[in-house]
Each structure stands twice: as structure tokens, then as C-alpha cells.
Amino acid sequence: MSTLKNGEIVIRCENLHRSLGRDAGRVHVLRGVSFEAERGRVHAIVGPSGCGKSTLLYQLGLLDRPDDGRIWIDGELISNSSDELRTAARGLHLGFVFQFHFLLLEFSALENVMMPMRKLGRLDEAAMAARARHLLGEVGLGEKTHRLGNELSGGEQQRVAVARALANEPSVILADEPTGNLDQRNSELVFGLLARLARENGQAVVLVTHNPDIAKRSDRVLEMRDGVFI
Amino acid sequence: MYMSLFGIMFGVGFFIVTQAQTSGFEGFFIKTILGTNGALRIEDRLQATLFPMEADGAAGRSDFLIASDGNRKVIPGIEDPQRISEAVRHFKNVSGVSVVLENSVNLATNVSGAAVRVQGVNIDDHLAVSDLASQIVRGSLADFRLAPTGALVGSMLASRHNLQPGDSFTLEWNGAVRRYRVSAIYETGVGDIDRVRVYIHMSEARSLLQKPTGASFIQVNLFDASRAPEDAARIQEVIGHAVAPWQRREKTWLDVFRALRFSSAITVSTIILISGLAMFNTLAMVVMEKTKDIAILRSMGYTRNDIARIFIWQGVIVLAAGAVAGCLFGAAATYGVSKLPIRIRGIFSTDSFVVAWSVWHYVWAVVISSVVVMAASLIPARRAARLEPGDVIRGTSQ
Ligand SMILES: Nc1ncnc2c1ncn2[C@@H]1O[C@H](COP(=O)(O)OP(=O)(O)OP(=O)(O)O)[C@@H](O)[C@H]1O
Ligand SMILES: [Mg+2]
Numbered sequence A: 001m002s003t004l005k006n007g008e009i010v011i012r013c014e015n016l017h018r019s020l021g022r023d024a025g026r027v028h029v030l031r032g033v034s035f036e037a038e039r040g041r042v043h044a045i046v047g048p049s050g051c052g053k054s055t056l057l058y059q060l061g062l063l064d065r066p067d068d069g070r071i072w073i074d075g076e077l078i079s080n081s082s083d084e085l086r087t088a089a090r091g092l093h094l095g096f097v098f099q100f101h102f103l104l105l106e107f108s109a110l111e112n113v114m115m116p117m118r119k120l121g122r123l124d125e126a127a128m129a130a131r132a133r134h135l136l137g138e139v140g141l142g143e144k145t146h147r148l149g150n151e152l153s154g155g156e157q158q159r160v161a162v163a164r165a166l167a168n169e170p171s172v173i174l175a176d177e178p179t180g181n182l183d184q185r186n187s188e189l190v191f192g193l194l195a196r197l198a199r200e201n202g203q204a205v206v207l208v209t210h211n212p213d214i215a216k217r218s219d220r221v222l223e224m225r226d227g228v229f230i
Numbered sequence B: 001m002y003m004s005l006f007g008i009m010f011g012v013g014f015f016i017v018t019q020a021q022t023s024g025f026e027g028f029f030i031k032t033i034l035g036t037n038g039a040l041r042i043e044d045r046l047q048a049t050l051f052p053m054e055a056d057g058a059a060g061r062s063d064f065l066i067a068s069d070g071n072r073k074v075i076p077g078i079e080d081p082q083r084i085s086e087a088v089r090h091f092k093n094v095s096g097v098s099v100v101l102e103n104s105v106n107l108a109t110n111v112s113g114a115a116v117r118v119q120g121v122n123i124d125d126h127l128a129v130s131d132l133a134s135q136i137v138r139g140s141l142a143d144f145r146l147a148p149t150g151a152l153v154g155s156m157l158a159s160r161h162n163l164q165p166g167d168s169f170t171l172e173w174n175g176a177v178r179r180y181r182v183s184a185i186y187e188t189g190v191g192d193i194d195r196v197r198v199y200i201h202m203s204e205a206r207s208l209l210q211k212p213t214g215a216s217f218i219q220v221n222l223f224d225a226s227r228a229p230e231d232a233a234r235i236q237e238v239i240g241h242a243v244a245p246w247q248r249r250e251k252t253w254l255d256v257f258r259a260l261r262f263s264s265a266i267t268v269s270t271i272i273l274i275s276g277l278a279m280f281n282t283l284a285m286v287v288m289e290k291t292k293d294i295a296i297l298r299s300m301g302y303t304r305n306d307i308a309r310i311f312i313w314q315g316v317i318v319l320a321a322g323a324v325a326g327c328l329f330g331a332a333a334t335y336g337v338s339k340l341p342i343r344i345r346g347i348f349s350t351d352s353f354v355v356a357w358s359v360w361h362y363v364w365a366v367v368i369s370s371v372v373v374m375a376a377s378l379i380p381a382r383r384a385a386r387l388e389p390g391d392v393i394r395g396t397s398q
Helices: A053-060 A083-093 A109-120 A125-138 A154-165 A184-201 A212-217 B002-036 B081-089 B123-128 B141-146 B155-160 B202-208 B225-239 B251-289 B291-299 B304-338 B359-386 B389-397
Strands: A009-020 A027-038 A042-046 A068-073 A094-097 A172-176 A204-208 A220-225 B040-047 B050-053 B064-067 B073-075 B094-108 B113-121 B136-139 B150-154 B168-173 B176-186 B197-201 B217-222 B241-245 B341-344 B350-352
Touching: A009 A053, A009 A204, A027 A053, A027 A068, A027 A204, A042 A053, A042 A184, A042 A212, A053 A172, A053 A204, A053 B389, A083 A094, A083 A109, A083 B291, A094 A154, A109 A125, A109 A154, A125 A154, A154 A172, A154 A184, A172 A184, A184 A204, A184 A212, B002 B251, B002 B304, B002 B359, B040 B225, B081 B094, B081 B217, B081 B225, B094 B123, B094 B202, B113 B123, B113 B155, B113 B168, B113 B202, B123 B141, B123 B197, B136 B141, B141 B150, B141 B176, B150 B155, B155 B176, B176 B197, B176 B202, B197 B202, B217 B225, B225 B241, B251 B291, B251 B304, B251 B359, B291 B304, B291 B389, B304 B359
Parallel strands: A042 A204, A042 A220, A094 A172, A172 A204, B113 B197, B150 B176
Antiparallel strands: A009 A027, A009 A068, B040 B073, B040 B217, B040 B241, B050 B064, B094 B113, B094 B168, B094 B217, B136 B176, B150 B197, B168 B176, B341 B350
16 A cells, blocks of 8 residues: 555545434434545544444444445445445454454454454465564564453553554554553554554544544544534 | 263263164164074965956056955965975075974973974074074084984973983874984073974974974075065065065064164253253353454454354364264273173073164264254354344443
């Protein structure tokens, strides 16, 4: 991927609607969200708790289906595709960092980072391990590659999750408060890494954050309130 | 999972060992039948009342004769055993034919007497249709061959009348009394035979029973005893005598053995079934515990099938380990059981457990456990595959 592509729209959504909950408890969370993310840029989504930031990210991450509206990845309409196609698109185009670190705790940090590569099957075992080690080094965990998930602190787990999201060199990295559990130094480290990779590899980074510093340093800040961008 | 593993191992093992025993005894019983009364017995002559019948439809077809069952006349015994033996010997599957003249006579020793069934046989013919040679427990067949008035006496009959090889006794029929000498004592293990049957030479039997021609029945052995019903039907068709295959003669006992074999298979299969339930339970719980992990894998691009495969693999691994261990255990137990002493007389004669070694017992045990395990792991696996990653992540992240 070259930096020449920077600026190209890689993921786009239009008029997304999503309601959650059942019957009387049903909440209209996303109320017609339109959004696009460009290669080589960091997009920060900010807004009060409960306004629908995570819900939007799950939509963009193809983890959930919209009630209405459409999503394109690399120009391809994917929001109404089959589960197989959406699953394949997740593996190929998307890297996800969840709001709460989701590692496979019985596996080592290295194994966790190799997991998406195994599914994609582009690299052989040695190349996968080398790449995973490199990524863990980038997030400052070069010394702890063989620690099991449950032997890592919350912040360390978060960083493994970031390394894992980068594993398949996705075109879009969706990160839900990737620095939420990190101290100043590690926040810097993770954000710096995401921003650098976005520019170097032409990846679009979409992150949700409550941290004003991080928002300030992003290329674009989108403010959400009650399920729409304002 | 260890519980399921052990359950499957024991289920498979017990399945094998019970099948080995029940089919072992069944097979031994069949062997005893074939070694005593033979595969086929040609009995009374059937005189069908034949009448011509017009083939309807196509005109000009020749008439043919058809036998009507309702009008069958039964003529006891066999009038021309020589001719019938010859005819039967021409059947490909027939391995031996022995003409037998049989009747009830009175046996008497110096001190006691009893009604017995005497069978006149040509000994060499009869050895070809029975295991008499290996059933001799005292005395010798060679003596019998050389002694015109020799007799072979069943073991229970001999002990009741205190007869030893060399002792003499008399047989009386219709007023005529003739004296015989015990050449050998045989034991088939079949009480109904060992208690009452006395073999003498055919020529002696003809004199004793005052029957210079004819025979009571012809005993036939086959190369492939399993084909007896088909052969019986064909022979009966050709020679016009009733032919009874062993499967029909011994149907009652054979049904008992079959019922035993099935009921033990079902009983033991419940062990496998319960292991399957335990496995289902464990896997279902693992799926519930791992919903988060499943959602993460799905978010990375792992498909529903990938997820299902993980759980099916767990089942397959437990199944494979359990089946292999169970087969080994079953084989060892079968060997051990075959060394256990047990004395059985009555329907056959054995001093230890009889087992049959058949690869089918192993195949069936593995098939049954595979079906159970697959059912037990498919359902949780499908449930895991159906999870929506979005639902799981939202549920745990809020
Ligand atoms: N399963 C559910 N049923 C009903 N409402 C739900 C459900 N899940 C989430 N919601 C509601 O949807 C809204 C949006 O949730 P979402 O997780 O997107 O918020 P958020 O912007 O990410 O908040 P935070 O900053 O606290 O993470 C919230 O008001 C929440 O209460
Ligand atoms: Mg959120």
C-alpha cells in the first residue's frame, strides 16, 4: 500500500439507523449517521457516553447489521451482503480494537497477534511469528510476547489488542477508546503508532476517544450527539 | 471432558466384551448344533398332490404342474436312502451325507434300564456330518470301527448306568434283545443327546429294528452352513422330502441368543449415551463461557464454520482417544474373560467363557460412539456458530 492513496475514501456509510433493545426498552441509537474515512488519516469520534459511538463502530466493523442505511468498503456495498462476505471483509479490510480489551486469555500475546494472520493464511508460520513479534515491539511489549493474556495488565492487553488489529495490514482500523486504559506514556505510544501507520501505510484510522489531547492531534474530529454527528 | 472420555472408553470396551461373549456363546452353540445334528436333516417324504394348471394370459404356453400345500401327504421316513444320498451329494455346498436309522429302544444293564434312542449309522459317513470324533471322552473310535456290536454311548447316559468302555448292555426292541459293548463314551454337551443317544453300526440297527431297507432321516453337512435355508429349499424341491435347516430346527435357542446379544448391546450403549450427554453438557457450557472469544474470532474474519469446527474437533479428539482406549480395553477384557472358568453343560459343553473375536464388534462400538459424540458436539457447535459477534460484544462491553 502506498502513501499515494492517502486521501482516498476507504470506508463510507450513509444514513445508518440502528435501534437496540426490545419492546418498550427499544432505543433508537443511530439516527441517520453518514460518515466517510480516508486513507492515511486519523478520524476521532467524540461525544458523551451513550450517544452511540460504539454502536457506530460495530456497524462500520460489520459486526452488526444496520436497520437502515448502507456501508461501502473500498467502494463495495457490503452492508447487505451475506455473512460469509462480511466475515471475509472483516478479515481482509478491518482491524478492530474493542473498548474493553478482548484477548483470548488462554493464549500468549504472540498467539493472539498471529490469530488474524492464521485465518488470512498469507504468511507461513515463521513469517507470522516474526511479524507478530515486530508489532508487539512497536507497542512496547517486545519483552512479553510469550506471556499469556491473563498474565498481562489491562493496559498491556490493550496494546496487544492494538498490535492484533494491525496484524493483517487492514485498510481500516476501528478502535474503540484504544487508549482508555493507558497511562500518558502508553497513550502516546499507541496513538503515535496508529497515526504513523495510517500515514505510512495509507490506512484509515477511526477511533473513539474521550481524551481531548488525542482528539486534538487527529486529522479530523467528529462530534456525535444522540446518534448523529453534529 | 475427562468424564466423557472415560465414559466412552468404558462404553466402547464393555460393548466389545459383551458382544464378544454373547456372540461367542451363540457361535459356540451353532458349532455344537452343526457338530451334533448337522446343518440339514432330510426327513419325511412329502407327496404332493399334483394337478395340472393352465397358465393364464399368453395362449399356447405349456401347462405346468403345481404342488398344492393344502393337499400334501406326508409319508414318514425315507424309503430309498441310497438314491437320495446320491442326489444330495450332487449339490455343490454339500460336504457330507449320512443315512441314519433311528428308533426308541429299551436299554438294560445288569442293574438298571431305561428308554434310549438308538441311531444306526455308517460311522465314516457320520464323522463327515458331525464332530463325533472330537466328542469322544473315553474309549476310542477305532474300537468301535472294529467291533460289529460296538456302541457309542452318551456321557450322561453312561454315568447314570455306570457304563465304562468295555462294559456290555442290551437293547430291546419289539421283543428282540441284542447285546452290545461300549466302545467309547462321547460328550456333545447337549443334554438331550448325551442323556439318551446310543450310536451303533447301521447293519446292527437294521437287525435290531428289523428294517432291512429305508432310513429315518439323512443328516447333511454343508461347506457354508449359513446358506442352509436356501439349500434346504432347493433340496426339498428336488427330492420331495422335507428338509429342515439348522436355523429352523433350533430357532427357539437361536432367538434367545440373538435377543441376549441385542439387549446387551442396548444396555451397554447407554453407557456411551450417558457419556455423550456429559460431553454435550460440557461443550454447551464451554460455548457459554467462550462467547466472548467466539465473537473476537468472528471479528477477525473467522467464519461460522471455523467456530463450529473448533467445538467439533474437541468432540472428535475425545471420541478418537476414547474409541482407541476402549478398543484396547475391550480386547484386553475379552482376552481376560475367555480365561475365566465356567462350567456349562446342557446346550453345549464348555469349561470357560466362550468369546468370539470379530472386527465387527469394534466397528459397531466405534460407529455407535461416533454417532453419539457427533450428536453431542454438533449441537453446541452449531449454537456457537450462530452467535452474532455484535450481540456478544455489546452485551459484554456495556
Ligand atoms: N442491548 C441494548 N439494549 C438497549 N439499549 C442499548 C443496548 N446496548 C446499548 N444500548 C444503548 O445504546 C446507546 C448507545 O450505546 P453505545 O455503546 O454506542 O454508547 P457509547 O457512545 O459507546 O458510550 P460510551 O462512551 O459510554 O462507550 C446507549 O444509550 C445504550 O444505553
Ligand atoms: Mg462505547
